[in-house]
Amino acid sequence: MADTAPSYDAVAEATTPAATLAALESAYGLGLYAPRGITLVRGAGAYVWDIEGRRYLDCTAAYGVASLGHCHPAVVEAIGRQAATLIACSGSFGNDQRAQFYAELGAVLPSGLKRLFLCNSGAEANEAALKFARLTTGRHGVVAAMRGFHGRTAGALTATWEPKYREPFEPLLPGFTYIPYNDTAALERAVTDTVGAVILEVVQGEGGVRPGTAEFLQAAQRLCCERGALLIVDEVQSGFGRTGTFFACEAVDLQPDILTMAKGIAGGFPMGAVAFGERVAQPAIGQHGTTFGGAPLACAAARATLQVLRETDLPGQVARRSSIFFEQLRAIPSDRIRDVRGRGFMIGIELTEPVSPYIAAAQARGLLVLNAGPQVIRLLPPLILSEDEIADAVAILTEVLCAGR
Ligand SMILES: Cc1ncc(COP(=O)(O)O)c(C=O)c1O
Incomplete structure (x- = not known):
């Protein structure tokens, strides 16, 4: 680090705590994230607070991660207990938390998915999925979708469509082709005998919150089966109850060969996972691996999350409350809204113009939302969002989207 880099004390002398922290982030951070201009320091349930004490209704859930809300007591308790017991344990050694999490996750996976690989993020999960598809089929061709997003590591990035990323x-990996999402005829043409994998989201998230049709997704499964390729379904964003079923693929009767997961899996704690079906070859020892993946702390957080999801039927609650959410959003009388779409608590509001001023205006009124591309406001609220909180979010969006030009 350069000798001239500012220290906390040096910056703090001249500024408020909020400005001090912002200055340090800007001085030391790589500058990869568009700053939202507030410093979040605390969260509880569907709310977060900034350093100045302002409260925000969080319809981002930290990019869909805080699925049970911020600092859910069951997750906090599990992390605290496990942190005092055993934090780290590498994959060659057995571990009680990992073993039990395998079994508990296995019990909620779509049928046919039996073996698991635990890692630390969505990109890592997709990276592993692509490697195992290649290992199994011996083919390096991959079919991905336009507007698909699968992460930023080399393989996952190659599967990601957006050219600016x-x-x-x-040059990235060879052999990738991109077809229009929901275009079954294009898929038929693209899955040739050099293709080892088709990778798709069930609901495209970053690409504008676009649900896949059952016809398209089932065709992908059929074509993979007929032509010797593997179907990788990326449920990094849509999994763990977000779309109103445990996994989004259940609603379209899809049985992937490989399913990738992350985001909401551990209630906010970093974790990724890949589930494999019978068509995937068993790797040899050492053919893939990770230092941190499947650590006891992450597994304890994930077990607590899974238990809350199951015991309170959060996916079912999302299904019920999201219909209220959609109804209210569709009733907003703004000619700026072109479309309201999505599934469950994965919601996109497409505008006729750029969304950034509206996102900033919502934040100024105490509501945090995301974008998905330049013209779509994306809502990924915690799955515990109540009807009152839905009404509050809709009231702020109405105010912002109906304001005079
Ligand atoms: C569908 C999907 N796949 C993969 C990823 C990458 O996940 P991560 O950021 O944890 O690497 C994301 C992240 O937004 C995603 O939405």
């Missing part, structure tokens, strides 16, 4: 880093 991909092109600065080319």
Whole structure:
């Protein structure tokens, strides 16, 4: 680090705590994230607070991660207990938390998915999925979808469509083709005998919150089966109750060969996972691995999360409350709204113009939302969002989207 880099004390002398922290983030951070201009320091349930004490209704859930709400007591308790027991344990050693999490996750997976690989993020999960598809089929061709997003590591990035993410880093992996999402005829043409994998989201998230049709997704499964490829379904964003079923693929009767997960899996704690079906070859020892993946602390957080999801039927609650949410959003009388779409608590509001001023205006009124591309406001609230909180979010969005030009 340069000798001239500011220290906390040096910056703090001249500024408020909020400005001090912002200055340090800007001085030391790589500058990869568009700053939202507030410093969040605390969270509880569907709310977060900034350092100045302002409260925000959080319809981002930290990019869909805080699925049970912030600092859910069951997750906090599990992390605290496990942190005092055993934090780290590598994969060659057995561990009680990992073993039990395998069994508990296995019990909620779509049928046919039996073996698991635990890692630390969505990109890592997709990276592993692509490697195992290649290992199994011996083919390096991959079919992905336009507007698909699968992460930022080399393989996952190659599967990601958006050219501005991909092109600065080319050459990436060879053999990838991109077809229009929900275009079954294009899929038929693309799955040739050199293709080892088709990778798809069930609901495209970053690409604008676009649900896949059952016809398209089932065709992907059928074509993979007929032509010797593997179907990788990326449920990093849509999994763990977010779309109103445990996994989004259940609603479209899809049985993937490989299912990737992350985000909401551990109630906010970093974790990724990949589930494999019978068509995936058994790797040899050492063919893939990770230092941190499947650590006891992450597994304890994930077990607590899974237990709350199951015991309170959060997916079912999301299904019921999201219909109220959609109804109220569709009733907002704004000619700026072109479309309201999505599934469960994965909601996109497409505008006729850029969304950034509306996102900033919502934040100024105490509501945090995301974008998905330049013209879509994306809501990924915690799954515990109540009817009153839905009404509050809709009231703020109405105010913002109906304001005079
Ligand atoms: C569908 C999907 N796949 C993969 C990823 C990458 O996950 P991560 O950021 O944990 O690497 C994301 C992240 O937004 C995602 O939405």
